[in-house]
Amino acid sequence: DADDLVKAVDRIMKHADGRRRMSVRANADTAEDAARARRFGAQGIGLCRTEHMFLGERRQLVEQLILADTDEEQERELAELLPLQRADFVELLEQMDGLPVTIRLLDPPLHEFLPDITELSVRVAVAEARGEKREGDLRMLQAVHRLHEQNPMLGLRGVRLGVVIPGLFEMQSRAILEAAAERIKAGGVPRVEIMVPLVANVQEFETVKQDIIQVARDVRSETGVHLEFLVGTMIELPRAALTADQIAEAAEFFSFGTNDLTQTTWGFSRDDVEAAFFSAYLEKGIFGVSPFESLDVEGVGELVRIAAEKGRSHRPGLKLGICGEHGGDPDSVHFFERVGLDYVSCSPFRVPVARLEAGRSMTGPR
Ligand code: PEP
Numbered sequence: 001d002a003d004d005l006v007k008a009v010d011r012i013m014k015h016a017d018g019r020r021r022m023s024v025r026a027n028a029d030t031a032e033d034a035a036r037a038r039r040f041g042a043q044g045i046g047l048c049r050t051e052h053m054f055l056g057e058r059r060q061l062v063e064q065l066i067l068a069d070t071d072e073e074q075e076r077e078l079a080e081l082l083p084l085q086r087a088d089f090v091e092l093l094e095q096m097d098g099l100p101v102t103i104r105l106l107d108p109p110l111h112e113f114l115p116d117i118t119e120l121s122v123r124v125a126v127a128e129a130r131g132e133k134r135e136g137d138l139r140m141l142q143a144v145h146r147l148h149e150q151n152p153m154l155g156l157r158g159v160r161l162g163v164v165i166p167g168l169f170e171m172q173s174r175a176i177l178e179a180a181a182e183r184i185k186a187g188g189v190p191r192v193e194i195m196v197p198l199v200a201n202v203q204e205f206e207t208v209k210q211d212i213i214q215v216a217r218d219v220r221s222e223t224g225v226h227l228e229f230l231v232g233t234m235i236e237l238p239r240a241a242l243t244a245d246q247i248a249e250a251a252e253f254f255s256f257g258t259n260d261l262t263q264t265t266w267g268f269s270r271d272d273v274e275a276a277f278f279s280a281y282l283e284k285g286i287f288g289v290s291p292f293e294s295l296d297v298e299g300v301g302e303l304v305r306i307a308a309e310k311g312r313s314h315r316p317g318l319k320l321g322i323c324g325e326h327g328g329d330p331d332s333v334h335f336f337e338r339v340g341l342d343y344v345s346c347s348p349f350r351v352p353v354a355r356l357e358a359g360r361s362m363t364g365p366r
Protein backbone atom coordinates (compact mmCIF):
# COMPACT_ATOMS: atom_id res chain seq x y z
CA ASP A 1 0.00 0.00 0.00
CA ALA A 2 0.94 3.67 0.01
CA ASP A 3 2.89 3.37 3.27
CA ASP A 4 5.07 0.57 1.91
CA LEU A 5 5.71 2.58 -1.22
CA VAL A 6 6.81 5.61 0.80
CA LYS A 7 9.13 3.38 2.84
CA ALA A 8 10.60 1.80 -0.31
CA VAL A 9 11.25 5.22 -1.88
CA ASP A 10 12.80 6.36 1.38
CA ARG A 11 15.16 3.36 1.35
CA ILE A 12 16.20 4.04 -2.24
CA MET A 13 16.85 7.70 -1.47
CA LYS A 14 18.90 6.82 1.60
CA HIS A 15 20.91 4.35 -0.48
CA ALA A 16 21.60 7.02 -3.13
CA ASP A 17 22.44 9.63 -0.47
CA GLY A 18 24.90 7.23 1.09
CA ARG A 19 26.76 6.76 -2.19
CA ARG A 20 26.83 10.18 -3.73
CA ARG A 21 29.77 12.58 -3.56
CA MET A 22 28.07 15.71 -4.94
CA SER A 23 25.63 17.56 -2.78
CA VAL A 24 22.27 18.66 -4.10
CA ARG A 25 20.90 22.14 -3.60
CA ALA A 26 17.80 23.86 -4.89
CA ASN A 27 17.07 27.02 -6.82
CA ALA A 28 14.67 28.95 -4.60
CA ASP A 29 13.75 32.62 -4.43
CA THR A 30 11.38 32.75 -1.45
CA ALA A 31 11.22 31.29 2.06
CA GLU A 32 8.28 29.21 0.83
CA ASP A 33 10.33 27.68 -2.02
CA ALA A 34 13.16 27.14 0.44
CA ALA A 35 10.89 25.24 2.85
CA ARG A 36 9.73 23.03 -0.03
CA ALA A 37 13.33 22.49 -1.12
CA ARG A 38 14.27 21.32 2.39
CA ARG A 39 11.38 18.87 2.41
CA PHE A 40 12.73 17.38 -0.82
CA GLY A 41 16.13 17.00 0.81
CA ALA A 42 18.01 20.02 -0.59
CA GLN A 43 21.27 20.69 1.24
CA GLY A 44 21.27 24.40 0.54
CA ILE A 45 20.19 27.00 -1.98
CA GLY A 46 22.37 27.11 -5.07
CA LEU A 47 20.60 30.03 -6.66
CA CYS A 48 18.30 32.69 -5.28
CA ARG A 49 17.38 34.91 -8.24
CA THR A 50 16.83 38.29 -6.60
CA GLU A 51 15.10 39.81 -9.63
CA HIS A 52 12.06 37.73 -8.69
CA MET A 53 11.86 39.76 -5.48
CA PHE A 54 11.12 42.87 -7.53
CA LEU A 55 8.00 41.77 -9.32
CA GLY A 56 4.55 43.12 -8.49
CA GLU A 57 4.43 46.39 -6.57
CA ARG A 58 8.17 46.62 -6.20
CA ARG A 59 8.71 46.65 -9.96
CA GLN A 60 7.91 50.35 -9.94
CA LEU A 61 10.73 51.06 -7.48
CA VAL A 62 13.29 49.39 -9.71
CA GLU A 63 11.90 51.18 -12.75
CA GLN A 64 12.30 54.51 -10.98
CA LEU A 65 15.79 53.55 -9.89
CA ILE A 66 16.83 52.75 -13.45
CA LEU A 67 15.26 55.91 -14.84
CA ALA A 68 16.41 58.22 -12.03
CA ASP A 69 17.94 61.47 -13.30
CA THR A 70 19.81 62.56 -10.21
CA ASP A 71 21.93 60.93 -7.53
CA GLU A 72 19.41 62.03 -4.92
CA GLU A 73 16.56 60.30 -6.74
CA GLN A 74 18.64 57.16 -7.09
CA GLU A 75 19.56 57.19 -3.41
CA ARG A 76 15.91 57.64 -2.44
CA GLU A 77 14.83 54.58 -4.43
CA LEU A 78 17.67 52.50 -3.02
CA ALA A 79 16.78 53.55 0.52
CA GLU A 80 13.22 52.35 -0.08
CA LEU A 81 14.37 49.04 -1.51
CA LEU A 82 16.89 48.22 1.23
CA PRO A 83 14.51 47.24 4.08
CA LEU A 84 12.32 45.23 1.70
CA GLN A 85 15.32 43.24 0.47
CA ARG A 86 16.66 42.77 4.01
CA ALA A 87 13.33 41.30 5.13
CA ASP A 88 13.39 38.87 2.17
CA PHE A 89 16.85 37.66 3.11
CA VAL A 90 16.13 37.35 6.84
CA GLU A 91 13.25 34.97 6.02
CA LEU A 92 15.30 33.00 3.54
CA LEU A 93 18.29 32.63 5.88
CA GLU A 94 16.04 31.63 8.74
CA GLN A 95 14.47 28.90 6.63
CA MET A 96 17.89 27.60 5.52
CA ASP A 97 19.67 28.05 8.84
CA GLY A 98 23.02 26.28 8.90
CA LEU A 99 22.94 25.51 5.16
CA PRO A 100 24.70 27.42 2.36
CA VAL A 101 22.57 30.01 0.56
CA THR A 102 23.82 31.48 -2.70
CA ILE A 103 22.20 34.82 -3.36
CA ARG A 104 22.67 36.23 -6.83
CA LEU A 105 22.78 39.98 -7.35
CA LEU A 106 20.24 41.46 -9.75
CA ASP A 107 20.30 39.99 -13.28
CA PRO A 108 17.20 40.90 -15.27
CA PRO A 109 17.40 41.94 -18.89
CA LEU A 110 16.68 45.64 -18.52
CA HIS A 111 13.50 45.66 -20.62
CA GLU A 112 11.74 43.58 -17.96
CA PHE A 113 11.77 46.66 -15.76
CA LEU A 114 11.22 49.41 -18.30
CA PRO A 115 7.76 50.69 -19.24
CA ASP A 116 6.48 49.51 -22.60
CA ILE A 117 7.84 51.87 -25.25
CA THR A 118 4.84 51.62 -27.59
CA GLU A 119 2.31 52.28 -24.86
CA LEU A 120 4.29 55.24 -23.63
CA SER A 121 4.74 56.67 -27.16
CA VAL A 122 1.01 56.46 -27.80
CA ARG A 123 0.23 58.19 -24.50
CA VAL A 124 2.63 61.02 -25.28
CA ALA A 125 1.34 61.38 -28.87
CA VAL A 126 -2.29 61.47 -27.74
CA ALA A 127 -1.50 64.08 -25.10
CA GLU A 128 0.36 66.20 -27.67
CA ALA A 129 -2.53 66.00 -30.14
CA ARG A 130 -4.82 67.28 -27.40
CA GLY A 131 -2.45 70.12 -26.72
CA GLU A 132 -1.66 68.76 -23.23
CA LYS A 133 1.83 68.79 -21.79
CA ARG A 134 2.89 65.61 -20.06
CA GLU A 135 6.36 66.44 -18.80
CA GLY A 136 6.76 63.24 -16.76
CA ASP A 137 5.76 60.90 -19.60
CA LEU A 138 7.93 62.78 -22.06
CA ARG A 139 11.00 62.53 -19.83
CA MET A 140 10.28 58.86 -19.22
CA LEU A 141 9.97 58.26 -22.97
CA GLN A 142 13.32 59.91 -23.63
CA ALA A 143 14.95 57.78 -20.94
CA VAL A 144 13.37 54.59 -22.28
CA HIS A 145 14.58 55.46 -25.79
CA ARG A 146 18.06 56.05 -24.43
CA LEU A 147 18.10 52.65 -22.73
CA HIS A 148 16.30 50.70 -25.46
CA GLU A 149 18.24 47.65 -26.62
CA GLN A 150 17.88 45.42 -29.69
CA ASN A 151 19.17 42.38 -27.78
CA PRO A 152 18.33 42.79 -24.11
CA MET A 153 19.63 39.32 -23.26
CA LEU A 154 23.05 40.46 -24.46
CA GLY A 155 22.68 43.93 -23.04
CA LEU A 156 22.64 45.76 -19.74
CA ARG A 157 22.25 42.72 -17.49
CA GLY A 158 23.94 41.15 -14.50
CA VAL A 159 27.30 42.54 -13.46
CA ARG A 160 26.93 45.32 -16.04
CA LEU A 161 23.94 46.69 -14.11
CA GLY A 162 26.08 46.67 -10.99
CA VAL A 163 28.82 48.65 -12.71
CA VAL A 164 26.48 51.15 -14.39
CA ILE A 165 23.90 51.84 -11.65
CA PRO A 166 25.70 53.32 -8.66
CA GLY A 167 24.71 51.82 -5.34
CA LEU A 168 22.56 48.98 -6.69
CA PHE A 169 24.80 46.02 -5.83
CA GLU A 170 25.92 47.78 -2.65
CA MET A 171 22.28 48.04 -1.55
CA GLN A 172 21.72 44.35 -2.24
CA SER A 173 24.94 43.30 -0.52
CA ARG A 174 24.09 45.46 2.46
CA ALA A 175 20.63 43.89 2.68
CA ILE A 176 22.19 40.40 2.57
CA LEU A 177 24.87 41.17 5.16
CA GLU A 178 22.55 43.06 7.50
CA ALA A 179 20.17 40.10 7.31
CA ALA A 180 23.03 37.74 8.16
CA ALA A 181 24.05 39.95 11.10
CA GLU A 182 20.45 39.95 12.34
CA ARG A 183 20.33 36.15 12.14
CA ILE A 184 23.59 35.82 14.05
CA LYS A 185 22.28 38.11 16.78
CA ALA A 186 19.20 35.87 17.01
CA GLY A 187 21.44 32.81 17.48
CA GLY A 188 21.20 31.58 13.89
CA VAL A 189 23.94 30.26 11.61
CA PRO A 190 23.65 32.04 8.24
CA ARG A 191 25.97 30.71 5.53
CA VAL A 192 25.86 33.36 2.88
CA GLU A 193 27.40 33.24 -0.59
CA ILE A 194 27.05 36.38 -2.69
CA MET A 195 27.08 35.65 -6.40
CA VAL A 196 27.76 38.01 -9.30
CA PRO A 197 25.99 37.14 -12.58
CA LEU A 198 27.11 37.36 -16.22
CA VAL A 199 30.76 38.02 -15.56
CA ALA A 200 32.95 37.93 -18.67
CA ASN A 201 36.27 39.07 -17.28
CA VAL A 202 38.04 39.31 -13.99
CA GLN A 203 38.17 43.12 -13.87
CA GLU A 204 34.42 43.58 -13.83
CA PHE A 205 34.12 40.95 -11.10
CA GLU A 206 36.90 42.59 -9.11
CA THR A 207 35.22 46.02 -9.36
CA VAL A 208 32.02 44.69 -7.87
CA LYS A 209 33.81 42.54 -5.29
CA GLN A 210 35.68 45.54 -3.89
CA ASP A 211 32.36 47.36 -3.39
CA ILE A 212 30.94 44.32 -1.56
CA ILE A 213 34.00 44.13 0.70
CA GLN A 214 33.62 47.80 1.61
CA VAL A 215 29.94 47.25 2.45
CA ALA A 216 30.91 44.29 4.64
CA ARG A 217 33.41 46.44 6.54
CA ASP A 218 30.71 49.03 7.14
CA VAL A 219 28.11 46.49 8.26
CA ARG A 220 30.63 44.86 10.58
CA SER A 221 31.46 48.12 12.30
CA GLU A 222 27.81 49.26 12.48
CA THR A 223 26.47 45.99 13.89
CA GLY A 224 29.53 44.77 15.78
CA VAL A 225 28.86 41.33 14.30
CA HIS A 226 31.72 39.35 12.78
CA LEU A 227 30.44 38.24 9.40
CA GLU A 228 31.82 35.46 7.28
CA PHE A 229 30.65 35.02 3.71
CA LEU A 230 31.90 34.10 0.25
CA VAL A 231 31.90 36.17 -2.92
CA GLY A 232 31.81 34.21 -6.14
CA THR A 233 30.65 34.34 -9.69
CA MET A 234 28.49 32.63 -12.23
CA ILE A 235 30.35 31.14 -15.17
CA GLU A 236 27.84 31.54 -17.98
CA LEU A 237 29.76 33.16 -20.81
CA PRO A 238 32.39 31.38 -22.93
CA ARG A 239 34.94 34.09 -22.13
CA ALA A 240 34.50 33.53 -18.42
CA ALA A 241 35.06 29.78 -18.89
CA LEU A 242 38.20 30.34 -20.95
CA THR A 243 39.70 32.82 -18.49
CA ALA A 244 38.57 30.92 -15.40
CA ASP A 245 42.11 30.82 -14.01
CA GLN A 246 42.20 34.63 -13.83
CA ILE A 247 38.68 34.82 -12.44
CA ALA A 248 39.48 32.22 -9.78
CA GLU A 249 42.13 34.55 -8.43
CA ALA A 250 39.32 36.81 -7.22
CA ALA A 251 36.28 34.54 -6.98
CA GLU A 252 35.78 32.18 -4.04
CA PHE A 253 33.35 29.93 -5.88
CA PHE A 254 31.98 29.31 -9.37
CA SER A 255 28.45 28.36 -10.28
CA PHE A 256 27.85 27.34 -13.87
CA GLY A 257 24.88 29.03 -15.51
CA THR A 258 24.34 26.54 -18.25
CA ASN A 259 21.21 28.28 -19.54
CA ASP A 260 23.15 31.35 -20.61
CA LEU A 261 26.24 29.30 -21.41
CA THR A 262 24.17 27.22 -23.86
CA GLN A 263 22.70 30.37 -25.37
CA THR A 264 26.04 32.09 -25.84
CA THR A 265 28.03 29.03 -26.93
CA TRP A 266 25.56 28.13 -29.66
CA GLY A 267 24.78 31.78 -30.40
CA PHE A 268 21.03 31.37 -30.22
CA SER A 269 18.47 33.11 -28.10
CA ARG A 270 16.95 31.33 -25.10
CA ASP A 271 13.72 33.16 -25.71
CA ASP A 272 13.28 32.85 -29.45
CA VAL A 273 14.58 29.45 -30.55
CA GLU A 274 11.37 27.48 -30.13
CA ALA A 275 9.42 29.59 -32.57
CA ALA A 276 12.28 30.26 -34.94
CA PHE A 277 13.82 26.90 -35.78
CA PHE A 278 14.01 24.39 -32.95
CA SER A 279 11.15 22.17 -34.03
CA ALA A 280 12.67 21.87 -37.52
CA TYR A 281 16.06 20.98 -35.99
CA LEU A 282 14.50 18.33 -33.78
CA GLU A 283 12.46 16.96 -36.67
CA LYS A 284 15.49 16.66 -38.93
CA GLY A 285 17.50 15.06 -36.16
CA ILE A 286 20.08 17.86 -35.96
CA PHE A 287 19.40 17.66 -32.24
CA GLY A 288 18.19 14.50 -30.55
CA VAL A 289 17.08 16.68 -27.70
CA SER A 290 17.26 20.41 -27.06
CA PRO A 291 20.65 21.46 -25.63
CA PHE A 292 18.66 23.62 -23.20
CA GLU A 293 17.22 20.42 -21.71
CA SER A 294 20.14 18.03 -21.77
CA LEU A 295 23.70 19.34 -21.56
CA ASP A 296 25.60 19.56 -24.84
CA VAL A 297 28.62 17.70 -23.55
CA GLU A 298 30.91 18.37 -26.54
CA GLY A 299 30.44 22.15 -26.58
CA VAL A 300 28.92 23.61 -23.42
CA GLY A 301 30.16 20.68 -21.32
CA GLU A 302 33.69 21.13 -22.63
CA LEU A 303 33.62 24.77 -21.50
CA VAL A 304 32.46 23.62 -18.05
CA ARG A 305 35.30 21.10 -17.93
CA ILE A 306 37.89 23.68 -19.01
CA ALA A 307 36.64 26.24 -16.50
CA ALA A 308 36.66 23.70 -13.66
CA GLU A 309 40.20 22.66 -14.49
CA LYS A 310 41.52 26.22 -14.98
CA GLY A 311 39.74 27.50 -11.89
CA ARG A 312 41.13 24.76 -9.68
CA SER A 313 44.60 25.03 -11.18
CA HIS A 314 44.68 28.52 -9.76
CA ARG A 315 42.72 27.95 -6.57
CA PRO A 316 42.86 24.33 -5.42
CA GLY A 317 39.64 23.30 -3.74
CA LEU A 318 37.64 26.05 -5.49
CA LYS A 319 33.98 25.33 -4.80
CA LEU A 320 32.14 24.46 -8.01
CA GLY A 321 28.43 24.09 -8.65
CA ILE A 322 25.87 24.29 -11.40
CA CYS A 323 22.57 26.14 -11.15
CA GLY A 324 21.28 26.09 -14.74
CA GLU A 325 18.27 23.91 -15.63
CA HIS A 326 20.67 21.05 -16.39
CA GLY A 327 21.31 20.67 -12.66
CA GLY A 328 18.23 18.45 -12.44
CA ASP A 329 18.61 16.56 -15.71
CA PRO A 330 19.75 12.92 -15.15
CA ASP A 331 22.31 12.65 -17.98
CA SER A 332 23.72 16.08 -17.21
CA VAL A 333 24.09 15.19 -13.51
CA HIS A 334 26.35 12.27 -14.50
CA PHE A 335 28.49 14.63 -16.54
CA PHE A 336 28.84 17.05 -13.61
CA GLU A 337 29.99 14.17 -11.43
CA ARG A 338 32.64 13.28 -13.99
CA VAL A 339 34.09 16.80 -14.13
CA GLY A 340 34.22 16.99 -10.35
CA LEU A 341 31.65 19.62 -9.42
CA ASP A 342 30.84 19.86 -5.70
CA TYR A 343 27.09 20.26 -6.10
CA VAL A 344 24.20 20.55 -8.50
CA SER A 345 21.32 22.92 -7.88
CA CYS A 346 17.92 22.57 -9.49
CA SER A 347 14.25 23.36 -8.97
CA PRO A 348 12.93 21.95 -5.66
CA PHE A 349 10.77 19.36 -7.44
CA ARG A 350 13.78 17.92 -9.25
CA VAL A 351 15.89 17.58 -6.09
CA PRO A 352 14.94 13.91 -5.46
CA VAL A 353 15.85 12.95 -9.03
CA ALA A 354 19.16 14.81 -8.74
CA ARG A 355 19.90 12.99 -5.45
CA LEU A 356 19.20 9.63 -7.09
CA GLU A 357 21.26 10.36 -10.18
CA ALA A 358 24.15 11.79 -8.19
CA GLY A 359 24.16 8.50 -6.26
CA ARG A 360 23.89 6.41 -9.41
CA SER A 361 26.73 8.35 -11.04
CA MET A 362 29.09 6.80 -8.48
CA THR A 363 28.59 3.33 -9.93
CA GLY A 364 30.56 4.18 -13.06
CA PRO A 365 30.13 5.84 -16.45
CA ARG A 366 26.68 5.94 -17.96
C1 PEP B 1 21.78 30.26 -16.17
O1 PEP B 1 22.02 31.12 -17.02
O2 PEP B 1 21.99 29.06 -16.33
C2 PEP B 1 21.20 30.65 -14.86
C3 PEP B 1 21.10 29.79 -13.87
O3 PEP B 1 20.75 31.92 -14.73
P1 PEP B 1 19.39 32.46 -15.38
O4 PEP B 1 18.65 31.26 -15.90
O5 PEP B 1 18.68 33.17 -14.31
O6 PEP B 1 19.90 33.38 -16.45
Ligand code: MG
Nearest residue numbers: 236257259260
Ligand atom coordinates in the same frame (compact mmCIF):
# COMPACT_ATOMS: atom_id res chain seq x y z
MG1 MG C 1 22.03 33.20 -16.44
